Amino acid sequence: MKLEQSFMDFMLHHQERHGRSYNFLVLLEAVQTAAKYIQYFYQTGSLKNVMGEAGITNCQDECVMKMDDIADSIVLHYLRCSNQVIYAITEEEPEPIRLNEEGGRYFIYYDPLDGSSNIKHNLPVGFMFAIAKRNLEGPEDGRLRTGSELRAAGIFLIPNGVFTLALAETGVFRFHLDETMTYVIHENPTPLVMPEDSKTWELSYNASNRTTFSRPVQVWIEEHESKYAFRYMGSLAADFHRLLSNGGMFMYPAIVNHPRPEKNRPKGKLRLLYEANVAAFIAREAGGAAIDEAGNDILEIAPESPHQRTALYVGSRPLVESIRGRLRASA
Numbered sequence: 001m002k003l004e005q006s007f008m009d010f011m012l013h014h015q016e017r018h019g020r021s022y023n024f025l026v027l028l029e030a031v032q033t034a035a036k037y038i039q040y041f042y043q044t045g046s047l048k049n050v051m052g053e054a055g056i057t058n059c060q061d062e063c064v065m066k067m068d069d070i071a072d073s074i075v076l077h078y079l080r081c082s083n084q085v086i087y088a089i090t091e092e093e094p095e096p097i098r099l100n101e102e103g104g105r106y107f108i109y110y111d112p113l114d115g116s117s118n119i120k121h122n123l124p125v126g127f128m129f130a131i132a133k134r135n136l137e138g139p140e141d142g143r144l145r146t147g148s149e150l151r152a153a154g155i156f157l158i159p160n161g162v163f164t165l166a167l168a169e170t171g172v173f174r175f176h177l178d179e180t181m182t183y184v185i186h187e188n189p190t191p192l193v194m195p196e197d198s199k200t201w202e203l204s205y206n207a208s209n210r211t212t213f214s215r216p217v218q219v220w221i222e223e224h225e226s227k228y229a230f231r232y233m234g235s236l237a238a239d240f241h242r243l244l245s246n247g248g249m250f251m252y253p254a255i256v257n258h259p260r261p262e263k264n265r266p267k268g269k270l271r272l273l274y275e276a277n278v279a280a281f282i283a284r285e286a287g288g289a290a291i292d293e294a295g296n297d298i299l300e301i302a303p304e305s306p307h308q309r310t311a312l313y314v315g316s317r318p319l320v321e322s323i324r325g326r327l328r329a330s331a
C-alpha cells in the first residue's frame, strides 16, 4: 500500500526548510477546513435545496446564491477561529472584516465561491484566496497589498476536490482530496509549470462578448483562434485550472463596444484582489504571466478599493506577451 504525503505534512516541511513560522500553517489549516465544509455542502446541496438564489444582491449589486452565503459564513468562521488574520476581504461584504487587529499576522482576500452561474448546475466553482503578511519591521498601516506582495494564493476546485497552491518564490503545487477528506500530494511534489510549448494551448473567454471587446483584441482573436482549442466553463477557477496543465490564455477583456453603452465595463469584470491576483500569482509561480487592458502586469497594480475590477489576460507567457504588444500599440 502506498500512502501519499498530506498537504499539512508537505507544508510543515516547507516551513521548516525555509525557516518560516508556524502561524502560516495555522491559517492554511483554517482555509483548508473551510474548503472541505464548502465541498461537503456543495456536493449535497441539491438534496438540501441550497443551490438556488438567496433572493438578495450583494454589495456589488450581483445576485447572491444561497451557496455563496453558506460558503462565505464557513470561511469567515474558520478564519476567525484561527486568530491569525488582521482583516479579511470577501467578495460578499462591502468593507474589510476586522478580525485580530492586534495579534494577527496576515491579510486574506477571498472569493468563497467563484463561478456562481455554475452553482445551480452543480458544475465546478472555486474558493479562491490570496494571503499577504503584516509589516513585522515597523508599524502596520493596514493598506491593501499589491499582488507582488502576496505570500500565497490558491484555488480549491469544488466539487472536484483539487487544490492548487502557489507559494511565493517556491512554485505551484497540486493536492487531491482523498477518501478520508485529506488533501494529499500525489507522487512527488514537483512544482507545476505552465506549458510554453503551443501544442496543448487553449483559449478561454466568453465568446458571446466577443463583439464588445476593443478592436485590437477582436483582431488578435481573429488571427489566433484557429491555432488553439477553445474552452470556456464560465468559472475562472475552473477555466484557469485547465490552463495550468494545458497552457494557453484566459481572457476577460474590457467591454467597450456593447450595443447598450450602459452595459460597457471599461475596467473589466473580474475583481483584482481575490480573482485576478489569485490567477496572476499562481501563473507567475508557474512561469506564466498576467496583464490588464493597458498591458500592465496585474501583480503590479496598486489596489485602491477592496472590490476594484480589472480586465484580465492570464496564461502562458508567449501568448500574454503577444496580446500585450497589441494592447500597448493601440493605447
Ligand code: AHM
Residues within 6 Å of the ligand: 062, 091, 111, 113, 114, 115, 116, 117, 206, 234, 235, 236, 237, 252, 270
Ligand atoms: P462571480 O464571482 O460572481 O462568480 O463572477 C466571476 C466569474 C468568473 O468565475 C468567470 O470567469 C466570469 O465571472 C464569468 O463571467 P461571464 O458569465 O460574463 O462569462
Ligand code: MG
Residues within 6 Å of the ligand: 091, 111, 113, 114, 115, 275
Ligand atoms: Mg468570483
